Amino acid sequence: MNVYDFDETIYNGDSTRDFYFFCLKKYPRIALLWPYQLFHFLLFAAGFHKKTAFKERFYRFFRLVPDMEKAVSDFWDRHFCNIKKWYLDTKKPDDVIVSASPAFLLEIPCRKLGIPAPIASLADMHTGKYQGENCYGEEKPPRFYAVYPEGKVDAFYSDSLSDTPLARLAKESYIVKGEMLIPWEEYTPSRLSRLKKTFLSPSFIRFLLVGGLSTLATTFFAVLYEKWISVPVLAFAVGYFTTLVLSFFVNCGFTFGAKPSFAKYIKYIVSYIPNFLIQCFSVFLLHHVLGLWEIIAYLLAAIIGVPVTYLLMKVFTFKKQ
Numbered sequence: 015m016n017v018y019d020f021d022e023t024i025y026n027g028d029s030t031r032d033f034y035f036f037c038l039k040k041y042p043r044i045a046l047l048w049p050y051q052l053f054h055f056l057l058f059a060a061g062f063h064k065k066t067a068f069k070e071r072f073y074r075f076f077r078l079v080p081d082m083e084k085a086v087s088d089f090w091d092r093h094f095c096n097i098k099k100w101y102l103d104t105k106k107p108d109d110v111i112v113s114a115s116p117a118f119l120l121e122i123p124c125r126k127l128g129i130p131a132p133i134a135s136l137a138d139m140h141t142g143k144y145q146g147e148n149c150y151g152e153e154k155p156p157r158f159y160a161v162y163p164e165g166k167v168d169a170f171y172s173d174s175l176s177d178t179p180l181a182r183l184a185k186e187s188y189i190v191k192g193e194m195l196i197p198w199e200e201y202t203p204s205r206l207s208r209l210k211k212t213f214l215s216p217s218f219i220r221f222l223l224v225g226g227l228s229t230l231a232t233t234f235f236a237v238l239y240e241k242w243i244s245v246p247v248l249a250f251a252v253g254y255f256t257t258l259v260l261s262f263f264v265n266c267g268f269t270f271g272a273k274p275s276f277a278k279y280i281k282y283i284v285s286y287i288p289n290f291l292i293q294c295f296s297v298f299l300l301h302h303v304l305g306l307w308e309i310i311a312y313l314l315a316a317i318i319g320v321p322v323t324y325l326l327m328k329v330f331t332f333k334k335q
Contacts, residue, residue: 015106015108015109015110015162015165015166015167015168016106016108016109016110016167016168016169016170016171017109017110017111017112017158017167017169017170017171017180017184018101018109018110018111018112018170018171018172019111019112019113019171019172019173019174019177019190020111020113020115020120020132020134021113021114021115021173022173022174022190023098023101023171023172023173023190024097024098024101024111024171024190025096025097025098025123026096026097026098027096028115029093029115029119029120029123030115030116030119032089032093032096033085033086033089033119034075036085036088036089036092036093037075037079037085037089038075040085041078041079041080043078044075044078044079046078047074047075047078050071050074051071051072051074051075054067054068054071054072055068055072056219059219060219060220060223061217061219061220064148065148065150066144066147066148069135069137069142069144069148070137070142070143070144071142072142073116073137073141073142074142075142076137076138076139076140076141076142077140077141077142082139082140083139086118086119086122086139087122090122090123090126094122094123094126097123097127098192098193099193100190100193100195105127105128105129106129107128107129108129108130109127109129109130110129110130110133110158110162110165111124111129111130111132111133111134112132112133112134112149112154112157112158112180113132113133113134113135113149114134114135114148114149114150115134115135116134116135116136116137116139117131117132117133117134117135117136117137118137118139119134120132120134133149133154133157133158133161134149135148135149135150136149150176151176151177151179152179154177154179154180155179155180155183158180158183167180167183167184167185168184168185168186169184169185169186169187169188170183170184170186170187170188171187171188171190171195172187172188172189172190173189173190173191174189175189175201175203178198181198186198189201217269217270218324220268220269221265221269221324224261224264224265224268224269225261225323228257228260228261229317231253231256231257231260232250232253232254232256232257233253233309234253235252235253235256235257236249236250236252236253236254237249237253237309238253239252239253246297246301246302246311247294247297247298247302250293250294250297250315251290251294254290254293258282258283258286262274262278262279262282265282266278285323286323288323289323292315292318293315293318294315296311296314296315296318297311297315300314300315
């Protein structure tokens with residue numbers, strides 16, 4: 015048999031995301047959940063929530079859909095056309111879908127395609143509550159063998175390297191990009207994909223949280239020191255180094271999960287040199303040249319250096335062997 019991921023693999027897009035916006039358009043009151051969903055997304059992005067816990071909270075919008083069965087049926091009446099041509103040309107009746115999307119959402123397209131019911135996340139269509147874990151990554155092989163104990167995978171198709179655990183079970187595996195199939199071992203993620211992985215990681219979100227607090231602290235101290243130091247750039251520099259020691263200990267434990275040491279502290283200081291130079295130049299440009307108010311210049315300067323500092327810390331200060 016051949017095994018397939020669903021979203022971005024045989025379906026052009028993410029079916030759960032498309033279903034959400036379909037429901038949002040039909041039932042605008044779902045937007046009332048945005049603060050709740052955003053809060054739990056930030057907890058997930060920072061590593062405090064597992065994916066299953068976050069999705070349960072995101073799927074809370076199911077409760078605001080009065081007739082879920084009809085909503086799913088109406089959704090596929092409009093979106094079944096998103097099934098990719100390459101799959102329609104090659105599908106077989108014993109194909110198996112293994113997906114992280116809710117199982118109830120994929121039952122209709124599987125039925126229309128004439129293939130078995132999907133192996134997917136067991137989320138209640140009325141409450142969003144999960145039975146078991148999200149069907150993602152390492153969870154997929156045991157879920158597959160629970161349904162097909164003697165199953166042998168001839169070929170596996172997915173759009174993501176997160177499905178490597180399932181790809182290892184197949185005689186041959188392919189990464190799907192649009193209508194193009196790439197042998198698994200020949201696929202190399204694009205620079206954009208690598209950047210997304212770096213800057214959408216939990217450690218970067220935690221770094222932003224620490225950086226946000228540090229930015230406020232630096233701005234506070236810079237304004238405070240300006241009462242005694244008349245040069246804004248110098249006042250900013252003193253405020254910057256005032257918060258540096260505390261932020262080192264917070265980033266050690268909270269952001270990168272590393273034990274503090276004197277050697278790491280030296281590397282930490284070195285990592286911040288480019289950031290410091292960028293920010294001092296930014297303060298000079300924004301305040302002295304463009305004439306922005308000091309506080310605005312301090313805040314903007316602190317924000318500009320964030321990506322550079324994070325990359326230096328990740329690959330230099332807190333790099334794991």
